Amino acid sequence: MFSECKYRSTPVSRWVGVWLVGLAFSGNMSVAQGTIFDGKYHDVGKVRLLITNFGTLFPRGSVDTEELNCEYPPNSGEEHISEAGLWIGGITPDNDTLVSVTSSWNPFMTDYEFYASEEPWDTIWVIERGNTAHIPYWPGPYVAFSNQDFVCRYSDYSKAALANPDHKPLYIDVIQTSYAWSSVLLEDIIVLSFYVIPTRWDLKKVYFTYWVVPEIGLYCRNLDCYRPDDKALFYGKLNMGVGVDGPDGSDGQAISPIGFQIFPDMADKYLAADSISWTFKYGDNRYGPPGIVPRYDSEKYRELMAKGEIMENQADYEGTHFVLSFGPYNLNVGDTLSFKVAVVLGEGLDDLISNANGLLYPTDICPGPWGGPGPADAAHFQIQLFQNFPNPVKSASVIRYRLSDPENVSIDIYDATGRRIRSLINARREPGSHRVLIDALEYTSGVYFYRLRTQSGYRETKKMVIIK
Ligand SMILES: [Ca+2]
Ligand SMILES: [Ca+2]
Ligand SMILES: [Ca+2]
Known part of the structure; x- marks a missing residue:
């Protein structure tokens, strides 16, 4: 449906506006009227990664796009992500078990549960190292940390989200920052920070999941040509799930697998792994879009917990998707729970693991987001x-x-x-x-x-x- 759009012609902010036009094509304009869908690429290091202002690593509705979602190394034409994003589940004071999901595509076009507000500034902010921005929801001036910081915010109760008839919100805001570096030490990594803020209810047994559909290999327009030959591995000490491309298939064998490390900020980094569970092929339908598989919130919630298991590694190259979860926390109004997801690539699996190992001791190379006080803490500035x-x-x-x-x-x-x-x-x-x-x-x-x-x-x- 997006074939008439030429994304390549403009840099960073290419999708502002374009997506509003796209919504008109999708027939959903009334749902998201006023909300600006934004997608921008981190492109200062070796990872060229798409970020959106509704929380996915995949552009909404643009299954026909010729752009890659995550290219590595530069100009290789090798794709690594089909989709990825958040599930956040918890229990409300009314004992509703709800899961809110960032999603970008599903056949019914009904399951979008996070949107930005209708404020014109609720797009992706781009701040480069040394620069400062005044972002309405950020406590104090925002000072860029990496060579290329992106900042955005989305909510599961924004006007557009509430227009989704199937959606019951947890009433949470998510502020998302992401960081990219041009230095040799960090050029293979993008780090995303999430600040989750309940606004209405004290929520119980809240779990956090990053879901990933890696589809790795030489990009081809027909998605099916590289879908079937990937598999997922888990590296517990690194809090990391990895998607690996098989040697066969018309997509060749990709230079880099793709790793996702998850770091809960609330717990000590060494304890965090105890709370992390990992599963692949969640839900009954392994190829279903993550927004709807499993279909119901109660089923999603069970998968968030991943039944408390760390699964064995996937044995066969047959296509994969996986989730990394942690929790539960009781999250009260006034609390902010923050966690980070590092997207790690490398010149082969050994190099990727070496890059991920560097992040286990991040204060050596990466002060700031890991070590210092979080900005969302300052948003609720009290002892x-x-x-x-x-x-x-x-x-x-x-x-x-x-x-x-x-x-x-x-x-x-x-x-x-x-x-x-x-x-x-x-x-x-x-x-x-x-x-x-x-x-x-x-x-x-x-x-x-x-x-x-x-x-x-x-x-x-x-x-x-x-x-x-
Ligand atoms: Ca839901
Ligand atoms: Ca593949
Ligand atoms: Ca392959």
Whole structure:
């Protein structure tokens, strides 16, 4: 339906406007009136990756496009992504189990659940290193972190999303930033950061999933020619699912597989892997579009949890899609949960893994998004002590807290009788998010309390349970 559009003629912002025209062709103009669909390419490193302002790595409706969604290396003509995006599931105060899905295509044209608002600025912002932007929903000036930062926002309750008759929203905002670098160290990687913000309800048992349909190989107009010979592998220590192209097929054998690493920010990076599950060929129909497979929210929610399993690697090159999930968290209004997804490529699987390994110690090469206070924290700028995760504690756990100003803070541990048994910190800290590690080896099994105290007079106590 988009064959008359010539995308190649204009750089970065080529799809603004074009997609509005496309909507008219799709007959959906009334649904999304005023919403501007935006798609831009990260193109400063070796990965040329499409980002959209509704959360997918695939352009809406443009199955006929001649553009690649993720080309690597440059000018190779090798495609790596058919589609990818988010599922976010949780339980509302009314005990509805809902999943909101970023989607870009399905045969019924009804399942879009995230859209930008109708504000004219709710497109993809492009900010280059050294530059600052004033983005209406960003707390304070946005300062670019990478050579090419993209920032956008989408919601599952925006006017266009609510126009979808099949959709019941969780009422969440997602602010998405993505980063691309031109330096040799990071040119094979794009990092996406997601800040998930509940706006109406305190949500229980919230799971987060990144879904991926890798279709890897020399690009061909007929999608079926490279669909059938890919498979998926999981690298648990790297929090990474990888799509690999088989040696056969009319698409040749791609130079690079494609890896997706998921990093929950709420937990310590080493604990995060414990909460991550992985499955491939989710749902009953392995070729169905992720927006509708599985069809119902309750089924999607089960797949979000992936039944708590880490699946075996896929044995055969027969086509694949996979999900990386983590959770659950109770996410209250006023909380922001953030996590990152790194899209990693390389000159072959060994090089890809080497690139992904670099990100396990990201502060060496990649300060900022991993190490520092998150911007969404600043959006809810208040002192707060969070429930330790995981809890109960079997081996290790993380206590996270947040400060609004630089000040002296202490966190002490008390036993069930109220006796102070340990001081975790007593030091000056900067504004933003901080973490303290709990090692269960240092405690006997039982109930404990931890108390945050600040110089400014803030006090908060929470309970944790050690079970060994
Ligand atoms: Ca839904
Ligand atoms: Ca293939
Ligand atoms: Ca192949």
